Amino acid sequence: MGATQEELYSGLDLDLSWSERDLPERERTKHVHRLHPYLGKYIPQLVEELFRRHVPSRGRVLDPFAGSGTTLVQALESGLDSTGVDIAAFNCLLMRVKTADHNPFVLERELRDVLARFAAGEGRVTGRTAYLRRWFAPQAQDDLLRFRSLLADYEHADVLRVVLARAARSARLTSHFDLDFPREPQTEPYWCHKHKRECRPVERAEHFVRRYTLDTLARLKEFGRVRQKRTVSVLHADAREAALDGEFDAVVTSPPYPGLIDYHEQHRYAYELLGLEDLRSHEIGAAAGGTTKRATAAYVEGVADVLHACRGVLRPRGRVVIVVNDRRDLYPEILERSELVLEQRYQRHVNRRTGRRTGEYFEDVLVARRP
Ligand SMILES: C[S@@+](CC[C@H](N)C(=O)[O-])C[C@H]1O[C@@H](n2cnc3c(N)ncnc32)[C@H](O)[C@@H]1O
Numbered sequence: 001m002g003a004t005q006e007e008l009y010s011g012l013d014l015d016l017s018w019s020e021r022d023l024p025e026r027e028r029t030k031h032v033h034r035l036h037p038y039l040g041k042y043i044p045q046l047v048e049e050l051f052r053r054h055v056p057s058r059g060r061v062l063d064p065f066a067g068s069g070t071t072l073v074q075a076l077e078s079g080l081d082s083t084g085v086d087i088a089a090f091n092c093l094l095m096r097v098k099t100a101d102h103n104p105f106v107l108e109r110e111l112r113d114v115l116a117r118f119a120a121g122e123g124r125v126t127g128r129t130a131y132l133r134r135w136f137a138p139q140a141q142d143d144l145l146r147f148r149s150l151l152a153d154y155e156h157a158d159v160l161r162v163v164l165a166r167a168a169r170s171a172r173l174t175s176h177f178d179l180d181f182p183r184e185p186q187t188e189p190y191w192c193h194k195h196k197r198e199c200r201p202v203e204r205a206e207h208f209v210r211r212y213t214l215d216t217l218a219r220l221k222e223f224g225r226v227r228q229k230r231t232v233s234v235l236h237a238d239a240r241e242a243a244l245d246g247e248f249d250a251v252v253t254s255p256p257y258p259g260l261i262d263y264h265e266q267h268r269y270a271y272e273l274l275g276l277e278d279l280r281s282h283e284i285g286a287a288a289g290g291t292t293k294r295a296t297a298a299y300v301e302g303v304a305d306v307l308h309a310c311r312g313v314l315r316p317r318g319r320v321v322i323v324v325n326d327r328r329d330l331y332p333e334i335l336e337r338s339e340l341v342l343e344q345r346y347q348r349h350v351n352r353r354t355g356r357r358t359g360e361y362f363e364d365v366l367v368a369r370r371p
Pocket of ligand 1 (some may be wrong): 041043064067071085087088239240253255264282283
């Protein structure tokens with residue numbers, strides 16, 4: 001038996017509720033955490049503190065919903081081994097690029113070389129698709145396709161793929177205030193709510209390619225100075241059936257929320273440009289599925305199956321730490337189905353002052369173990 005709700009609910013955990021002043025955006029998005037936008041991630045400082053509380057030093061941690069790789073990146077910084085699983089191929093590419101042990105000299109030489117060739121007009125424009133024609137101005141299409149044609153020549157091609165995706169995201173025909181899920185291309189000048197003036201849709205991508213290549217180089221080098229030599233493994237798989245090897249000291253994760261975000265769709269441009277495998281039908285809780293009774297039941301079953309699989313590779317004293325905003329109170333059932341018991345529950349106050357999705361809310365951290 002786990003503890004009762006009252007015993008568990010120790011109130012707000014102030015140590016996990018940072019204000020914007022304590023923890024400004026540049027700290028939350030330090031080094032590789034800002035290599036590419038990703039909607040729905042948690043912050044590295046939270047993960048760091050959860051590791052300190054629940055993972056033995058030099059231990060091994062698993063994140064079955066690894067997303068943009070916050071757990072894995074922090075594991076490297078905290079001196080832990082880690083494995084991350086994600087169903088979305090782009091997320092796995094991003095995680096691999098963030099966590100790889102890049103040789104800084106080769107990286108710098110290659111990134112500067114590709115930029116010089118790109119600036120000199122090298123590269124071919126091939127493979128224009130209907131998606132590209134619809135979502136990018138003609139010059140932006142040319143810039144992106146030309147850069148793409150140069151990537152394969154480099155050892156760090158995956159780093160350049162992430163740069164290409166980031167440049168494509170910025171160069172889409174969207175308004176500045178609708179970068180997350182634009183529905184229709186923005187082809188005419190428009191009144192911009194973000195900048196409070198008339199803005200024009202982007203026409204070129206060349207400047208983004210240059211800016212993001214240099215930014216990526218700086219961020220990877222910065223992370224290279226703080227990452228420890230630990231092992232990292234990224235699995236592109238459905239976490240219900242991922243082939244996990246060995247045992248883990250802890251699971252630290254933030255599962256998708258039901259009906260909130262389509263994790264493939266938010267990076268659609270990357271799938272289109274990079275030809276990545278699309279496994280969206282395996283996404284648990286996808287927004288496209290909505291929040292009907294049936295979709296919610298499928299969500300509960302899906303997350304429970306994942307946690308149950310994690311339980312099978314957890315060391316006997318290991319903990320499963322789940323960061324979730326359980327507005328629908330689904331996690332008591334999910335834990336029961338996973339054959340896990342709740343041991344502790346912290347509530348944290350999230351106060352987001354930047355970005356379009358500003359606002360305050362509460363988030364739970366559930367700490368569970370085997371009965
Ligand atoms: C809330 S996000 C995790 C974000 C992560 N904590 C971070 O900081 O980047 C949930 C992730 O679960 C992934 N996901 C959804 N269904 C999955 C499945 N069946 N197997 C593995 N991953 C899945 C999504 O692709 C998404 O990246």
